[in-house]
Amino acid sequence: MDRDEVDSSIRVLLEPFNRKNVEITAATTFAGDLEFDSLTVMDFVAAIEDEFDIIISMNKQAEIETYGELVDAVCELTKG
């Protein structure tokens, strides 16, 4: 799966969590722009993990602040 495919899959998964219809760019932040609280993060991460059959540990999540970083991380985790 290339980066564009990962990107478009994640965009679909993000939709129900993007309650204020914030425009999503690589620089969009989850805590700031999307106002994700810890429970939303858990549900959103679980949706991505199930879609790509990967684990995004809390340690990894701590390094991810923006949408672009998330797409990069999922690309990396699905490579292996």
Next chain:
Amino acid sequence: MSEGVNQADRPLVRDADQSGQPRDLFSKFDDVIHTRETLLASGVEDPFGLVMEQVLSPTRAICNGRDTILLGTYNYMGMTFDPDVIEAGKRALDDYGSGTTGSRVLNGTYAGHKAVEQALKDFYAMDHAMVFSTGYQANLGIISTIAGKGDYIVLDIDSHASIWDGCALGNAEVVPFKHNDIVAMDKRLGRIPAGAGKLVVLEGVYSMLGDIAPLKEMVAVARKHGAMVLVDEAHSMGFIGEHGRGVAEAQGVIDEVDFVIGTFSKSVGTVGGFCVSNHPKFEIMRLVCRPYVFTASLPPSVVATAATSIRKLMHGSNKRAHLWENSKRLHGGLRELGFTLGTDEPQSAIVAVIMPDLEHGAAMWEALLHEGLYVNLARPPATPAGMTLLRCSLCAEHSAEEVETILGMFERAGKAVAII
């Protein structure tokens, strides 16, 4: 005081973005400070500043000047005033002094520490027992030490702060799953790379809502994936299970659990924490577990009271039965009154009453206190899903009449603040 002096006394709040100066380290607490100030400005009694001036019994105290029924302690089995327990503590004070002034691995292991560990081994019928200075340190120490770099910890998202802090102190990969969700746990365990060490961390009773974990199923799933299992039974010890060993015993899987974590500060009625295990190499933990090594051991009087209490809890089946009666009556009575509760059925000695918001919760808490009843007001981040809760924890020493009195207090307070 002059205006000039007043100005100089005001703490400087610096903002790095504007001035390039370092930011005030306390600015990160501004939201919490604001929430607290708003709450207190409404005139409510400070829910987090209660003082018990006199403690009359496990279930009664003088709180902020009022004679109060205690329904918010973890004194589930009412052991704090047990005459044998008190006597053991006094004797240990006389015989061994007030404190050990040292680590367990140096000068801090007295006969009493070995005796309380033996009491735990007998209580749980396990090979090894290790006593920590608090329950918090037991989780902190065991979790951070056994799960290291490259290992995976799979844990329930509603885990206690001491479990999360144990994860944060160690170097393992931390993977949470949705509360009590067996399928979510199974999936995450299945995705862990082959060869990695796996530790599943669960609790018997989750203390905020008082609900229990489906340990039978979860332990089986963990075993299927070759994971070790740690269960925190802090809120079930002494009460749940035939011998009071906890939810894992009640569900018939305690032999499949590698580590049981517990505390002396609930049913046992003093302070301290422990881990019991049958792992053949368990004793090495005493040398490698930093929250065990680098702190002073418990005072002799504390371990003496704990050992006496634990041995008495082995024969506590009548008290356990009465506590279940209390829990069922309070749960059913509150439901009849129209309160929203954290569980459909009583599952533990904790009955959580869900409040619509912090303002109503604080008002209800205060109305109950004025009625002469103390409960815990619990709010985020301690609670799941941003809930405000009034947490009632019952004691085996609450009489049936006292439970009826408590229900009457809830009815009057609930109507006064328009929650029911």
